[in-house]
Amino acid sequence: EAQVTxxxxxxxxxxxxxxxxxxxxxxxxxxxxxxxxxxxLGLRQIYYSMNVEVTDKGDVxxxxxxxxxxxxxxxxxxxxxxxxxxxxxxCASSLPGTSPESEQFFGPGTRLTVL
Amino acid sequence: AQxxxxxxxxMSVQEAETVTLSCTYDTSESDYYLFWYKQPPSRQMIxxxxxxxxxxxxxxENRFSVNFQKAAKSFSLKISDSQLGDAAMxxxxxxxxxxxYQKVTFGIGTKLQVIP
Numbered sequence: 001e002a003q004v005t006x007x008x009x010x011x012x013x014x015x016x017x018x019x020x021x022x023x024x025x026x027x028x029x030x031x032x033x034x035x036x037x038x039x040x041l042g043l044r045q046i047y048y049s050m051n052v053e054v055t056d057k058g059d060v061x062x063x064x065x066x067x068x069x070x071x072x073x074x075x076x077x078x079x080x081x082x083x084x085x086x087x088x089x090x091c092a093s094s095l096p097g098t099s100p101e102s103e104q105f106f107g108p109g110t111r112l113t114v115l
Numbered sequence: 116a117q118x119x120x121x122x123x124x125x126m127s128v129q130e131a132e133t134v135t136l137s138c139t140y141d142t143s144e145s146d147y148y149l150f151w152y153k154q155p156p157s158r159q160m161i162x163x164x165x166x167x168x169x170x171x172x173x174x175x176e177n178r179f180s181v182n183f184q185k186a187a188k189s190f191s192l193k194i195s196d197s198q199l200g201d202a203a204m205x206x207x208x209x210x211x212x213x214x215x216y217q218k219v220t221f222g223i224g225t226k227l228q229v230i231p
Contacts, residue, residue, distance in 0.1 A: 031217070042119075042206060042221040090160060094217060102217060106160035 002027045004107035006091050012113045013081055021076045021110050023091030029105075030096050032074040033058065034066065037088040037109075046089075049074055050096070081114045088112075117142040117209050121222035128197045129230050135182075136192045136225045138207030145169075147211050149183065149190045154204040154224070163205070166190065194227075202229040 004025045013019055025032065033048035035058075045058030049068040063085055065077040074093075078085060091107040118141045128134035140149065151163040166174045166183050173181050178195045194201055204224045210217040 033219075035221075040124075040223055042121075042223040043208075044221070045219070088158065092160075103162060103165070104217065104219065109158045109160075111158075 002105065004091055004093055004105050006089075006107040006110050008110060009108060010111045012115065014115050015082055016080050019078050019081060019112075021078075021089060021091075021112070023074045023076065023107060024072050025074075025091075025093040025105070026072065027093060027105065028071065029093035030071070031102075032068070032091065032093045033104075034064070034074070034076050035090045035092065036060065036085075037090060043090065046076070081112075083114045086112060086114045117144070117147070117211060117218070117220045119207050119209050119220050119222040121207050121225050123225045124223075125226045125228065127228040127230055128194070128201075130197055130199060132197055133193060133195045134197055134227065136194075136205050136207075136227065138190045138192070138222060140188050140190060140207070140209045142188075142209060142211065144211050147209055148217075149181075150208045150210065150219075151179070151181070151190075151192045152206040152208060152221075153201075154206065155200075155202070160206075164192065197229050199229050199231065202227055 007022045030051045034046040035043040037043045044060045047066040049055040089110045092104045094104045095102040120139045147168045149166045153161045153163045164176045164179050180193045182191045204226050206224045207222040210219045
């Protein structure tokens with residue numbers, strides 16, 4: 001089954017404790033991205049990757065890091081989480097371009113709470 | 116840059132009735148796509164419908180259809196014969212072809228309640 005998986009699905013942590021949210025896709029997609037969803041703000045892009053070893057900042061990259069060492073994986077790293085990073089996080093993947101075949105597939109979301 | 120505006124934070128509709136969710140966008144690009152995503156309580160993001168900007172014909176997917184007014188930069192979603200399962204948050208989004216990938220911008224969402 002074609003899917004994007006994220007782990008963990010729920011995480012409660014404390015300020016300053018480094019954490020990683022994993023994202024993996026089995027569709028051989030080149031393009032992957034991370035979004036955060038906050039009430040009243042919709043989804044905002046954090047980082048994206050066009051292929052292995054190619055990453056770039058989205059609209060709200062502060063406080064986050066990513067890496068793309070393998071095509072299927074795109075982890076999101078919070079080196080020193082703060083309460084304002086409490087949010088719902090989505091990973092997405094797609095083929096390049098904007099054809100109908102390049103529809104974005106979303107993971108199930110990770111609910112992060114930083115105390 | 117592109118912006119997407121959803122001016123209705125919440126909407127409600129009686130079961131079996133029709134409801135229209137509004138969306139406006141702003142872009143200076145000519146090659147772009149528009150989407151409506153549904154997010155039920157499970158939080159999964161589900162693509163409802165997609166519209167290519169170069170197509171004049173409005174997209175339709177079963178009970179879901181759009182009214183795409185390119186000159187007005189308007190992209191509303193009409194849900195016919197509303198069902199209880201349609202209750203969800205709906206996000207309007209636009210995508211630009213930016214260096215070979217989709218740069219997607221989302222609106223803030225409209226929460227749809229379906230009344231039995």
